[in-house]
Amino acid sequence: MIGSPGSRPAEGAPPRPGRLALRHGGRPLVARRRLAAALGSRLPRPGQRIGLLGGSFNPAHAGHRHISLLALQRLGLDGLWWLVSPQNPLKPSAGMAPHAARIARAEKLAKHRDITVTGIESVIGTQATADTLAALTRYFPGVQFVWIMGADNLQQIARWERWPQIFHAAAIAVFDRPTYSHRALAAKAARRFRRARVVGRAVGGLATRPLPAWAFLPIPLSKLSATDLRRLEGG
Numbered sequence: 001m002i003g004s005p006g007s008r009p010a011e012g013a014p015p016r017p018g019r020l021a022l023r024h025g026g027r028p029l030v031a032r033r034r035l036a037a038a039l040g041s042r043l044p045r046p047g048q049r050i051g052l053l054g055g056s057f058n059p060a061h062a063g064h065r066h067i068s069l070l071a072l073q074r075l076g077l078d079g080l081w082w083l084v085s086p087q088n089p090l091k092p093s094a095g096m097a098p099h100a101a102r103i104a105r106a107e108k109l110a111k112h113r114d115i116t117v118t119g120i121e122s123v124i125g126t127q128a129t130a131d132t133l134a135a136l137t138r139y140f141p142g143v144q145f146v147w148i149m150g151a152d153n154l155q156q157i158a159r160w161e162r163w164p165q166i167f168h169a170a171a172i173a174v175f176d177r178p179t180y181s182h183r184a185l186a187a188k189a190a191r192r193f194r195r196a197r198v199v200g201r202a203v204g205g206l207a208t209r210p211l212p213a214w215a216f217l218p219i220p221l222s223k224l225s226a227t228d229l230r231r232l233e234g235g
């Protein structure tokens, strides 16, 4: 049923954003063929575990691929989408390469059968992650979405729009990143949701845990960043 939050109703979840109308005249606002086009015809099936690595990808780099491969393995994902954001609400648009150019470059780098590069947020008309997750869980009921991010974003997620809703909309996997681990784990979001943290062997089943659920994954670190790459490329 479109409009259901997926197979994992979150107990005590805050109300979904009212302004996000996904049905009009009984039909979804975005036709399935447009969603399929944005996903290279690879629509997910109910029950599948799909990782969502949201990012500016300005530009994509091997650090993105590194955490994506680890996410696929360690979380037993069926697929992982690189959600190339039209515009991060907290980043300046100056210096941001055009959306299509960032997608094209990410596609060249991803090159993995389980990774889909997509600009789907521009198709469904969302920018804030809370809205993106609300839309995806309605368009794809029963799909187990896992939001993937680096530790730098756990540190600052409490500045994102309606951020607690994100914890109630999808499981969250945080991948360690040089210099951020301690700050991230001491930050507001980690403290507020400390009881929802999944540790040890249970992390492998994060995708199917009742929400909220999040985990911090220590990994072999990658120092790569888009900021450094832009500097090297003279951008």
Ligand SMILES: Nc1ncnc2c1ncn2[C@@H]1O[C@H](COP(=O)(O)OP(=O)(O)OP(=O)(O)O)[C@@H](O)[C@H]1O
Binding pocket: 053, 054, 055, 056, 057, 058, 059, 063, 064, 067, 148, 149, 150, 151, 152, 153, 175, 176, 177, 178, 222, 223, 224, 225, 226, 227, 228
């Ligand atoms: N080397 C890395 N290790 C762990 N996570 C990373 C790494 N690089 C990027 N990420 C994560 O990937 C997601 C998308 O990152 P983004 O496209 O902003 O790249 P970035 O290198 O962080 O860019 P910038 O330097 O411009 O902020 C974010 O959640 C970010 O934390």
Ligand SMILES: O=C(O)c1ccc[n+]([C@@H]2O[C@H](COP(=O)([O-])O)[C@@H](O)[C@H]2O)c1
Binding pocket: 053, 054, 055, 056, 057, 083, 085, 087, 088, 089, 090, 091, 127, 128, 129, 130, 153, 159, 160, 161
């Ligand atoms: O929802 C928000 O308010 C929000 C604020 C900042 C970042 N985000 C999302 O976080 C993801 C990572 O962004 P970035 O620019 O650090 O790669 C990307 O999907 C953004 O849309 C979302």
